[in-house]
Amino acid sequence: MKVLVAVKRVVDYNVKVRVKSDNSGVDIANVKMSMNPFDEIAMEEAVRLKEKGVVTEVIAVSCGVPQCTDTLRTAMAIGADRGILVETTEELQPLAVAKLLKALVDKEQPGLVILGKQAIDDDCNQTGQMLAALADLPQATFASKVDIAEGKAQITREVDGGSEYLSLSLPAIITTDLRLNAPRYVTLPNIMKAKKKPLDIVKPEDLGVNVSPRIKTLRVVEPPQRSAGTKVPDVATLVAKLKAEAKVI
Amino acid sequence: MTSLAQVLVVAEHDNASIKGATLNTVTAAAQCGGDVHVLVAGANAAAAAAAAAQIAGVTKVLHVDDADLAHGLAENVTAQILAVASNYSHLVFPATASGKNVAPRVAAKLDVGQVSDITKVVSADTFERPIYAGNAIATVQSTDAVKVLTVRTTGFDPAAATGGSAAVEVLAAVGASAAVSFMGSEIAKNDRPELTAAKIIVSGGRALGSSEKFMEVMTPLADKLGAAMGASRAAVDAGYAPNDWQVGQTGKIVAPQLYVACGISGAIQHLAGMKDSKVIVAINKDPEAPIFSVADYGLEADLFVAVPELASVL
Numbered sequence: 001m002k003v004l005v006a007v008k009r010v011v012d013y014n015v016k017v018r019v020k021s022d023n024s025g026v027d028i029a030n031v032k033m034s035m036n037p038f039d040e041i042a043m044e045e046a047v048r049l050k051e052k053g054v055v056t057e058v059i060a061v062s063c064g065v066p067q068c069t070d071t072l073r074t075a076m077a078i079g080a081d082r083g084i085l086v087e088t089t090e091e092l093q094p095l096a097v098a099k100l101l102k103a104l105v106d107k108e109q110p111g112l113v114i115l116g117k118q119a120i121d122d123d124c125n126q127t128g129q130m131l132a133a134l135a136d137l138p139q140a141t142f143a144s145k146v147d148i149a150e151g152k153a154q155i156t157r158e159v160d161g162g163s164e165y166l167s168l169s170l171p172a173i174i175t176t177d178l179r180l181n182a183p184r185y186v187t188l189p190n191i192m193k194a195k196k197k198p199l200d201i202v203k204p205e206d207l208g209v210n211v212s213p214r215i216k217t218l219r220v221v222e223p224p225q226r227s228a229g230t231k232v233p234d235v236a237t238l239v240a241k242l243k244a245e246a247k248v249i
Numbered sequence: 250m251t252s253l254a255q256v257l258v259v260a261e262h263d264n265a266s267i268k269g270a271t272l273n274t275v276t277a278a279a280q281c282g283g284d285v286h287v288l289v290a291g292a293n294a295a296a297a298a299a300a301a302a303q304i305a306g307v308t309k310v311l312h313v314d315d316a317d318l319a320h321g322l323a324e325n326v327t328a329q330i331l332a333v334a335s336n337y338s339h340l341v342f343p344a345t346a347s348g349k350n351v352a353p354r355v356a357a358k359l360d361v362g363q364v365s366d367i368t369k370v371v372s373a374d375t376f377e378r379p380i381y382a383g384n385a386i387a388t389v390q391s392t393d394a395v396k397v398l399t400v401r402t403t404g405f406d407p408a409a410a411t412g413g414s415a416a417v418e419v420l421a422a423v424g425a426s427a428a429v430s431f432m433g434s435e436i437a438k439n440d441r442p443e444l445t446a447a448k449i450i451v452s453g454g455r456a457l458g459s460s461e462k463f464m465e466v467m468t469p470l471a472d473k474l475g476a477a478m479g480a481s482r483a484a485v486d487a488g489y490a491p492n493d494w495q496v497g498q499t500g501k502i503v504a505p506q507l508y509v510a511c512g513i514s515g516a517i518q519h520l521a522g523m524k525d526s527k528v529i530v531a532i533n534k535d536p537e538a539p540i541f542s543v544a545d546y547g548l549e550a551d552l553f554v555a556v557p558e559l560a561s562v563l
Contacts (some may be wrong), residue, residue, distance in 0.1 A: 129353035138429035159346040165432040214362030219388040229545035235558045248507040
């Protein structure tokens with residue numbers, strides 16, 4: 001069984017982004033870029049399934065600018081067998097990415113597609129569900145445990161207030177929550193090995209997908225800043241202030 | 250806009266009652282203009298449908314009842330929404346675990362983009378939403394005929410739960426997916442308010458040191474304040490608190506009247522989840538902790554002393 005894993009190149013988790021002075025977006029020039037953390041978890045899960053012998057091939061897919069090849073090499077250093085870059089410099093929104101992935105699902109016929117639940121740049125939380133809809137496959141979002149056996153995926157997923165257990169017929173779409181696994185560190189030998197793994201580049205046109213954005217960004221601004229209040233010397237003063245000044249207790 | 254807006258809110262409910270997030274979503278829906286209808290898709294959910302009909306501002310409730318809708322599976326709920334979608338200009342969901350699960354599936358089936366986590370309705374097609382963990386606010390315009398939205402509940406006041414008298418229209422179920430089965434769930438039972446709806450939240454960080462200490466120190470304070478309990482990602486990752494207590498970019502987004510952060514340093518991802526709280530109290534022994542930069546009241550102290558003392562004097 002093949003597994004397809006979608007990986008997105010995003011501004012690194014530790015970078016504090018700045019809004020551009022013309023309010024057209026955030027400034028990502030000369031900023032450290034990394035693989036979306038949830039996608040790293042997705043990649044780790046796919047590689048673990050391969051190590052367990054459940055899966056025979058792990059394919060990493062990234063959609064976007066030519067530099068996404070870096071993200072794909074990282075994916076291959078974690079353990080993907082090969083990579084596919086759907087290369088475009090157009091702005092890609094989740095619906096467009098889902099359509100590109102659907103075209104690759106048709107072509108590769110994976111038994112499972114694993115994606116991060118959301119990207120930490122646009123915070124959309126859409127692509128996995130959209131792909132499931134377009135491919136007409138069952139979905140398990142926010143997965144915290146994945147077991148594959150006998151053509152089924154047994155999934156524990158995180159919901160408000162606790163967990164939910166689903167059984168999905170394969171092929172199926174899974175999106176990862178934070179605590180599904182702890183991704184491994186990539187080692188230098190694996191980085192070197194990843195450089196030799198196959199990486200195909202296709203264009204959205206090759207897949208017959210129109211990626212035109214549906215949502216226009218009109219303006220991006222800084223959020224209202226919250227200013228620091230006062231330090232209080234002790235618990236008694238804190239309680240007095242909460243009662244008399246803030247009136248919240 | 251060529252025709253008047255007609256908005257469908259997909260209710261969050263537990264079959265017996267309507268969840269609070271639905272009320273905030275109705276408020277956002279009403280701001281899109283036009284009539285607001287509410288879909289209650291569930292099993293033995295007549296009570297939830299009746300409760301939806303009472304929500305102020307709702308003009309019609311669509312009620313579908315079927316065993317296959319008991320657990321809100323995305324595949325089945327999506328089919329139900331698609332059956333009525335053509336009547337609506339806007340399909341609006343709360344940005345809860347269940348709303349986030351279903352909404353994109355609906356949007357893709359309709360071949361429209363989705364606007365996630367809206368915090369403001371600027372006009373019927375233009376919305377504000379946070380990006381980059383709330384470090385920037387984007388104003389976005391949907392160019393699609395149907396707007397599919399999820400609503401960040403902290404961005405909108407709840408609609409009044411009573412005062413409305415909408416008609417309840419019963420619809421037929423459209424059938425279920427055979428590819429997915431619900432096998433069970435484990436939902437924590439407690440008497441505390443829901444994290445996202447609580448007026449007061451007490452939240453603990455990694456400084457608590459263990460799950461025993463977390464409960465021992467934080468629970469009395471939460472009890473005294475009638476508060477919900479939250480945690481930082483570090484505390485959850487360390488196993489001190491359950492996963493669904495996590496407040497932050499990738500956990501729950503909260504905006505209570507009072508947020509008490511104990512032993513939480515205040516990583517930007519945590520701040521993204523609580524900085525819209527009305528009053529923030531930080532208790533931390535590190536004077537440099539970033540949490541103090543957003544706290545209305547900061548107490549530089551050892552939480553193992555200060556938190557029990559606070560609980561005892563309240």
